[in-house]
Amino acid sequence: MGNTGPKPSVVNQSSVDGVYIQRGDDLCQNLNSNLSGRSFGSVSSHQSTYSVSRPWSRVSRRRWKESTLTLPYESSKTAWPVSQTESFFLPEFPLLTGDKEKKYKNLGEINKGAFGKVYRVEEEGRVYALKVLSKSKIIKENAVRQVKDEVQIQRVCGHHPFIVHCPFHWQSKKRLYIVSEYVAGGELYNLLKTYTVLPVALVKLYVAQLALALDFLHNAGVIYRDLKPENILLDVEGNVQLIDFGLSKWLSYGKTTRTICGTLLYIAPEILARQEYGHGVDWWSLGIIACLMLTGKYPSTETDSGGEEMKMVRLPRKVPDVGSRDLLLRLLHTQPTKRLRSLRTLQTIAFYKNFNFEDVKLKKVRPIDLLPGAPQEEVVEFDGFDESFDTVL
Structure with missing residues (x-):
């Protein structure tokens, strides 16, 4: 005998990040019109859901726990469901409660890009550069892996004297936030x-x-x-x-x-x-x-x-x-x-x-x-x- 209730539904999420393949004719045309490019890597991301009508069975709980330890990118699963746009950027971009971005005083916009804007901000007397990116645009361009690698590399290597440090980064429901040291001398x-x-x-x-x-x-x-x-x-x-x-x-x-x-x-x-x-x-x-x-x-x-x-x-x-x-x-x-x-x-x-x-x-x-x-x-x-x-x- 066993549970006779409905089994938890499973959502199969296709690969979030795709591999960008440049073909011959398009490459020649775009090399003449664009000066820069973006590279992408492939990654699979899955969202876990379960029936809200009853708790998970003991077997389901055990299988879920084991999968987070053995399968890549499964560590972002939580016992409480999260939205797709949040799970895509975990664990590199943590979810923070409250509006942390409101702690920074906006001193003006300093640049605009494909995914968002860069602002000059201040917190407790220190000046930073705050990059605010749109999740929907990043997902649409298949750039999730790229953005996650970017912040991870800058965080790991930012202690070098000639590399800009990235002390903070997080995500809200619709945006990513990357805080970097502000460099006052220009380009x-x-x-x-x-x-x-x-x-x-x-x-x-x-x-x-x-x-x-x-x-x-x-x-x-x-x-x-x-x-x-x-x-x-x-x-x-x-x-x-x-x-x-x-x-x-x-x-x-x-x-x-x-x-x-x-x-x-x-x-x-x-x-x-x-x-x-x-x-x-x-x-x-x-x-x-x-x-x-x-x-x-x-x-x-x-x-x-x-x-x-x-x-x-x-x-x-x-x-x-x-x-x-x-x-x-x-x-x-x-x-x-x-x-x-x-x-x-x-x-x-x-x-x-x-x-x-x-x-x-x-x-x-x-x-x-x-x-x-x-x-x-x-x-x-x-x-x-x-x-x-x-x-x-």
Whole structure:
């Protein structure tokens, strides 16, 4: 004998996150019209429900408990039912009672993106950047896994001196909230617009800071994939702060992936060729940024007769010195296996002869002191904070 009542209903929820597959014709069209892309990962998420007419049987309770320990993404199940839009973002985005967002004083909107807005807020005398995202838009774009990875990576890696920290994040019924440290100096992009070409000493310092951040991420099993001046903020002393991990992905060092994403001007040739690629694509992007800082121009490229594979890179004529040219040629090598793609190798090249990387880690040198001919106010008072949201290629 056993229970004769109706069995609990089971809701089969299809995969929330899908794998975004870019097809040939659409890829060519979108590469010409969009500068950035979003990568997605697949994940299955299920919602548990039960009959409200009677308690679960003892067998059902035992099976539910075991499933949360053995099946992936089942740990978000609770004995009390939650809505689909809440369960999708658990456990990375916890559910908090009350309106926590009301504790932050809104100091104004500073950016708008595809999924929501970024605000400058204040709490107990401290200023933060609050990103408010729409759950419905994220689910519609199949970006649940992407947003969860973004906040997890920033939370784990945010203690690095050149990466923006993410101290708080939570969800309400309709929105996600991500609180990051507010960086008052603006973007590296604005600095390049003001000066066009930066002094070699400052370029050497900025490349070193970015290389330290990339090396830390790569050793932590993260590939960044969207390094560009718009994603590099400057603090009040001019030190870099890496933001926006929307295209980042957990990838063990030495492993490869195939997702086509990034910002077109900074995408490595192996990504454009639809080949498998690894962490070396971040060092290519660093080379493009270094070229911009040294010459004020992007490098040009030459392709094979079919126009499908990049053969070589041509640097602008006005490269300051031999050491700078050697740095760019090493970072912008079209063959990933021959490209400079480690901090240890970077420290040995002529460009960094007699350079102390330990002083860079400790921020003993202030970048604003290396900008001659301009008052410090002009360097640190940029046009606000801009944390861009990327679109799909």
